[in-house]
Every structure is written in structure tokens, then in C-alpha cells.
Amino acid sequence: MVGPMGQDTARAIEQYRAGRREEALALADAVLHEAPGDAAALNLAGVVLFELGRYGEAQDRLLRLVSLDPLFGQARINLAVVQEAAGVGGQAAAHLRAAAVLEPGRVDVYSRLGGLLHGQGDREGAVRHLGRAARLAPEDPAHRVMLAVALLSDGMPADAVRHLEEVLATAPALADARVHLATGWLALGRPDLAEQALQPLGESVANGDAATLLARARLYRHLAADVGRPRTPDGLVVRAPFSVLSGYGDFAQHFVRSLMERGRTLRLVGLTGEEGWRPAFDDPVLDAAAGRLANPVRPRLVLNVLTPLLVEPVPGLPTVNYTMFEGPRIPAGWAERSRAHDLVVVPTESSRLAWIAAGHPEDRIGVCPPGIAANPLDRAAQPLAALGPRGRRVMEYRVRVLNISDFVARKNLDGLFRVWLRATRADDDAILIVKVGKGGAAMARQVDRLLERCAATVGRRLEEAAPIALFTDRYDERQMAGFYATATHYLSLSHGEGWDLPITRAGCLGAGLIAPAHSAYTTYLDERVAHLIPCSTGPALMPYSEAYYPPFHGLDWWHPDEEAAADILARVIGNPEGERRDASRHLTDGFTWEAASRRLLGLLDGVGH
Structure with a gap:
């Protein structure tokens, strides 16, 4: 346990509180020279060294402290902060878990641990600990918002929406919560409710994430209305990252060109809304047709070329997603979102098996390998x-x-x-x-x-x-x-x-x-x-x-x-x-x-x- 504090250590702490970190560190080091196991001096030295950016030395002091006094909860928290900054998040999470046992009422421990696990991909652990923080501090909406963000990234938008609506019932001016709520409603195929969530933001919705969310919500409502538009050509809506340098963007561009060559009428939607990319063709007839992509179509379905968590259904239209995965089984969040889609299309049998291994219905997944062609730039x-x-x-x-x-x-x-x-x-x-x-x-x-x-x-x-x-x-x-x-x-x-x-x-x-x-x-x-x-x-x-x-x-x-x-x-x-x-x-x-x-x-x- 932490022993009584000596006068020199107390003076070091006073220097630190006065903002004189170098002087505080010198005094703490002097104490440790005479008493290497002084817990308060080790803790203070670790904190000061961290603030000075000397992570390795800070970690050394705090590891020594934790080994001497494994029940010192604050020391474990401080060590976790240092280790997270030093890029050893797995070790940091272990110390935060121990701190949560030692000090079960510390909201900051659960919040930090949940955020750390979220960054490490442990969505289940993140949701559990962020949920604990929210329950311990129901008066602080920030914890519920963090929990909702984790739920959204874990493919559970319905749960996220529930938490965010409860937050906004008591804190209606919380803009961050409104933006996340709109994201959740779009993921659930309710652009009307997404637009409604953003309306109280007024002028502040003109820029940033809120603006792109509102633009997509209105676009999806227009697309849904186009289903009954008379004297409009039948076609497909294709949503993909056309303008982003990525594999998904490359596949989408090729599919658009090829579908148009087969006489299909398309409307393109990008990640953030209307899409500026347009295909170019050697054939002048096809090239002229590309200019009509922005015109309304009477859509039969929406073809997405995206990871499952980015798909936003359009009400009244079937949702198809062309996607893929690199392992033998897809993550649980992907599986949850994919089950809500009318059809999943993947490029390989390997990806098909990855979806089935996660419980996706076999009759709602198809295989379509993309084309392989020489890049035009490679010729010269x-x-x-x-x-x-x-x-x-x-x-x-x-x-x-x-x-x-x-x-x-x-x-x-x-x-x-x-x-x-x-x-x-x-x-x-x-x-x-x-x-x-x-x-x-x-x-x-x-x-x-x-x-x-x-x-x-x-x-x-x-x-x-x-x-x-x-x-x-x-x-x-x-x-x-x-x-x-x-x-x-x-x-x-x-x-x-x-x-x-x-x-x-x-x-x-x-x-x-x-x-x-x-x-x-x-x-x-x-x-x-x-x-x-x-x-x-x-x-x-x-x-x-x-x-x-x-x-x-x-x-x-x-x-x-x-x-x-x-x-x-x-x-x-x-x-x-x-x-x-x-x-x-x-x-x-x-x-x-x-x-x-x-x-x-x-x-x-x-x-x-």
C-alpha cells in the first residue's frame, strides 16, 4: 500500500501543482535516489515524465510502482495513459481492467477503457464498458453519446438511436448527439427522421458532417419519390465511393461503364451525396449517354458498392450491396447489417463462405467476380x-x-x-x-x-x-x-x-x-x-x-x-x-x-x- 508521504515528496508535489514540472521532477528523482520504492515519488515522476513527452522513462517509473504496489489503482490508470500514448494499447487495457476492479466507481476508468477497446476493434468490450460509464454517470450525456458511437460502428444503429433519443430528451441542444442520431436513422433507412433530427441545428447545419447527412437524407427521399415519377426512364441507382482512390471505387467505376455499355440507365450517388465522377468512353455515343447520368431515373433498386456498415437504405427500394471480406468469417457487425439487405453480392466463393459462416442466409448472397483488364496507363x-x-x-x-x-x-x-x-x-x-x-x-x-x-x-x-x-x-x-x-x-x-x-x-x-x-x-x-x-x-x-x-x-x-x-x-x-x-x-x-x-x-x- 502507499506509505506516508515524506516532506521532500510533498515539496515536489507542490512544485508540480505550481506548474514547475522540471523542479518537481528533480525533487522526485532526489527522493527516489534515497528511497527507490517511494510510491508517491514514483507516481509523480511518471506523471511529469509523461507530460514532458518522455514516455519510456514514464513507463519505467510507473511499472516499478505497480510492481511494488499492485493495488494502487491510480498508478495503474496513469500507467495505462502512458502506454496508450506510447502505442502499447493492449498493455494499457490490461491495467485499466485492473483499475476498474480496484476502483469500481471510477467513471473515467470505464470511459477510457471503452474508448481504448473501441480503437482496438473490440466492439463488444467497448460497448460493455462505455455502457457501464453511462450508467454510473447518467447526468453526463457525453458517456451515452460515446456508447452510441460504438454501437453505430458495431453495426447496431437501432440501439444507438435509442440511446441518442434518450440523451436528446434531456439535452436537446447537444449538436453532436443530433449528428450521430441522423447517422443512425440513415443506416436504418429513415431519411425522414434523419432530416427531422437535424432541423433544430438551424444555420449550423450548413457545413461539415451535418450538412452532408442532411443532403443525403433529402437525396434519398427524392430517390424514393422518383419510383412513381411519370415519363422517367427506368434505371438503377448506384451508390459507391466513385471519387475515392480505393478498390471499391475502382470496381464501381468499371461496373458503371460496363452496365452502360449494356444499355442500362443509371443514377450515381457518392459517399456524401450527389456524385461528380462521370465515366469516359472511347465510343462517342456512349460518351454522350454518360452526360445523362445525373437526370432522374425511376429506380428499381439501389446497388451499393460499399462495406456493409456504410450502406444507407432508401425507403421503398430493395437494397443490394456488392462487397467483400478478406478473412474466413465476417465481423458480427457486418453480419448484422448485411442481414437487413435484400441481396449481398461478393466477388469470390471465399467471401460467400465468410458471410455464411457468420449466419447470413445462403439464398440472399450471390457471387460475381469482377473483370480483370490491363490498365490503360500501363501501355506507355x-x-x-x-x-x-x-x-x-x-x-x-x-x-x-x-x-x-x-x-x-x-x-x-x-x-x-x-x-x-x-x-x-x-x-x-x-x-x-x-x-x-x-x-x-x-x-x-x-x-x-x-x-x-x-x-x-x-x-x-x-x-x-x-x-x-x-x-x-x-x-x-x-x-x-x-x-x-x-x-x-x-x-x-x-x-x-x-x-x-x-x-x-x-x-x-x-x-x-x-x-x-x-x-x-x-x-x-x-x-x-x-x-x-x-x-x-x-x-x-x-x-x-x-x-x-x-x-x-x-x-x-x-x-x-x-x-x-x-x-x-x-x-x-x-x-x-x-x-x-x-x-x-x-x-x-x-x-x-x-x-x-x-x-x-x-x-x-x-x-x-
Whole structure:
């Protein structure tokens, strides 16, 4: 337990309260020099060091304190704050759980723990602890609002709406609650109630989230009214992130072009409302037709190309969502929202099984692989002119292995690096080209730290393996085409893919493909046209951690066999011509956008009749 406070410690606390942190820290350190176990001095030193941004030292002091006095609840809270700021949220959550047991009436503990778990993807834990905070402090609406936000992100808009309406019954001027309430009503397909929730905001609704919510609510009401509009062409409403650089946006753009080529009339809706993107065609007739996309249509259904939690039903119209997932089973929130949709369409059998594993009705899910086509920019792309890390031009290497990924755990860059370090030697005529994220120098430092950890795990220095050229800046589309023009091979060690556009793009150009035998890869690749890596399934954890990757909290994903991958890679580098497999014709002939749109229309024809 905390012992009596000495005079020197008391003076240190007085200095801290007076805003003289450096003086307080010096006095606390002096106390600890004579009495290393002084609890009050350890706690004060930890707090001051944290405020000075010296997280490692702060954590050291507070860990020592907690080990000496494990029942000191405030010390655990302080340690959790430091650890959360230092990026070790799993350890922080453990100390907050202990603090909640030691001090069960502390609202701030449950609120902080709930927020932390929400960020870690533990939606169930977040809802439980935020709910506890709301019950302990019913007079403070902020806790109910935080709970509602967690419920919305967990796919439970009805529960969120209930809490927010109760909050607004006693605090009607709380603008934040009104914005979240409107979000919940849109998720439930009630744009009329969303608009009603925002009306009391008056002039303040002109900008920000409230403005886009109100615009969508009014747009959805107009779309619903268009069902009975006379002398209006029949058509489909398509809602997707057309203007966002993403896989969903890419699929949506291709489907729109292909559906219009088949004579369908469409109205496009973006994430925030009316959509400004318009397709361009080589055919002048089709290009002229694109100008009529903004005109009203008499819609038969709404086709979304979105993750399930972003779908907002339009009243009176069937809801279809073209979506996908990267693991063997979708999250519970996705399953809850998807069950409210008339039809879910996915690109692969893997995604179909992921929905069914979560309890989705088999008769309300269909499979429609997208098309695979060469990117127009690739025709005239120039290879990279960059130098590799050892001063040799990248294009001078005989084998040039590409990987393009976001810096997220699912992409398994740590596995990619371990395989490269195991499979290659310094004198191999090969280079690994990794284009990761868009974070510049800051991201490069993060990737370098991961690479150093991988080298230590494998037990080989980077200099003992073939070089790795790392690119972390933002590049335009023409520059990105240069990466593909450079590659002789593409290597993925991903834990799971809904589709994986980069590998199909590389495959269209004739790059040799090495990929795990799981998820989307098994839809468009086989051993005849690619090298496939055997896999097993297991928990979806962060690299070198026992913490779950937040979007996959509590779920499994695939783990590629790194020994098998290293063997494949070594064979390819040692004999690139003898190990050559070409997927280009297989991809472009077997997965056309004409076939994809025909398949999609066939699935849509069964909806709403």
C-alpha cells in the first residue's frame, strides 16, 4: 500500500501543482535516489515524465510502482495513459481492467477503457464498458453519446438511436448527439427522421458532417419519390465511393461503364451525396449517354458498392450491396447489417463462405467476380529510373520482385520481409521493390523498424540478403504504372484479400505471380499460371504481438507457409525462365467486364420481384 508521504515528496508535489514540472521532477528523482520504492515519488515522476513527452522513462517509473504496489489503482490508470500514448494499447487495457476492479466507481476508468477497446476493434468490450460509464454517470450525456458511437460502428444503429433519443430528451441542444442520431436513422433507412433530427441545428447545419447527412437524407427521399415519377426512364441507382482512390471505387467505376455499355440507365450517388465522377468512353455515343447520368431515373433498386456498415437504405427500394471480406468469417457487425439487405453480392466463393459462416442466409448472397483488364496507363509506362539501395539501377537486376501494399498488418509485410531474408543471398541478381503506403519519411522509418525486427527474428543481417528498395512517397497514376512496368514478378504474403487489384494488374502485364493459396487468389489463380503458397488459419494478430489487428478482432485469417514461400522464391530467383508461369491470358480472357456485368444483372433481376 502507499506509505506516508515524506516532506521532500510533498515539496515536489507542490512544485508540480505550481506548474514547475522540471523542479518537481528533480525533487522526485532526489527522493527516489534515497528511497527507490517511494510510491508517491514514483507516481509523480511518471506523471511529469509523461507530460514532458518522455514516455519510456514514464513507463519505467510507473511499472516499478505497480510492481511494488499492485493495488494502487491510480498508478495503474496513469500507467495505462502512458502506454496508450506510447502505442502499447493492449498493455494499457490490461491495467485499466485492473483499475476498474480496484476502483469500481471510477467513471473515467470505464470511459477510457471503452474508448481504448473501441480503437482496438473490440466492439463488444467497448460497448460493455462505455455502457457501464453511462450508467454510473447518467447526468453526463457525453458517456451515452460515446456508447452510441460504438454501437453505430458495431453495426447496431437501432440501439444507438435509442440511446441518442434518450440523451436528446434531456439535452436537446447537444449538436453532436443530433449528428450521430441522423447517422443512425440513415443506416436504418429513415431519411425522414434523419432530416427531422437535424432541423433544430438551424444555420449550423450548413457545413461539415451535418450538412452532408442532411443532403443525403433529402437525396434519398427524392430517390424514393422518383419510383412513381411519370415519363422517367427506368434505371438503377448506384451508390459507391466513385471519387475515392480505393478498390471499391475502382470496381464501381468499371461496373458503371460496363452496365452502360449494356444499355442500362443509371443514377450515381457518392459517399456524401450527389456524385461528380462521370465515366469516359472511347465510343462517342456512349460518351454522350454518360452526360445523362445525373437526370432522374425511376429506380428499381439501389446497388451499393460499399462495406456493409456504410450502406444507407432508401425507403421503398430493395437494397443490394456488392462487397467483400478478406478473412474466413465476417465481423458480427457486418453480419448484422448485411442481414437487413435484400441481396449481398461478393466477388469470390471465399467471401460467400465468410458471410455464411457468420449466419447470413445462403439464398440472399450471390457471387460475381469482377473483370480483370490491363490498365490503360500501363501501355506507355516507363520503368523506374531509381537506384537500388546498393547504388545499382533497379532495372539492371535480372529478377525484380514487386509488392504494393498499405502499411497494415493484413498485408503481412513482416512475413514478406522474413521470406525475402531467408530465400535470398547478397549476390543474387534480384531486388525486392516494396511500394508501401503514402507516408513519406515517417512511414519509411516505421517500415525500417519492422524490417530490422524481421532481420533479428530470421537471424540474418540485411546485407546478407538481396537488396530491398523501399518507396513510401505519394505517386500519381502514371508514376504508379512505372512500378508495374519495372516488375518481372509480383510476390504477396497477404493474410487475406477480397480481390487484390495490384497482383491482377501485374499479372495482366505478364509478371510472374507468387501468392498464398487462400481467399480471392484461388478464384483467379491456380498452379498452372502462378506459384501458390500453402496456408493455414489462425488468429489475426498484429506483427510480433498478441494483440488482434483491430478490424479482425476475435477473428482468424490465413497464415502463408513461410518456409514453402522461401523455397518457391529461391527457385524463381535461381531459374527465372525455368520457373516462369504466365497468368496474363488466363486473367484477361477468363475475367472480362462484359461477363461480370452480365452476371451482376442476372443476380439483380431476381431482386424485388
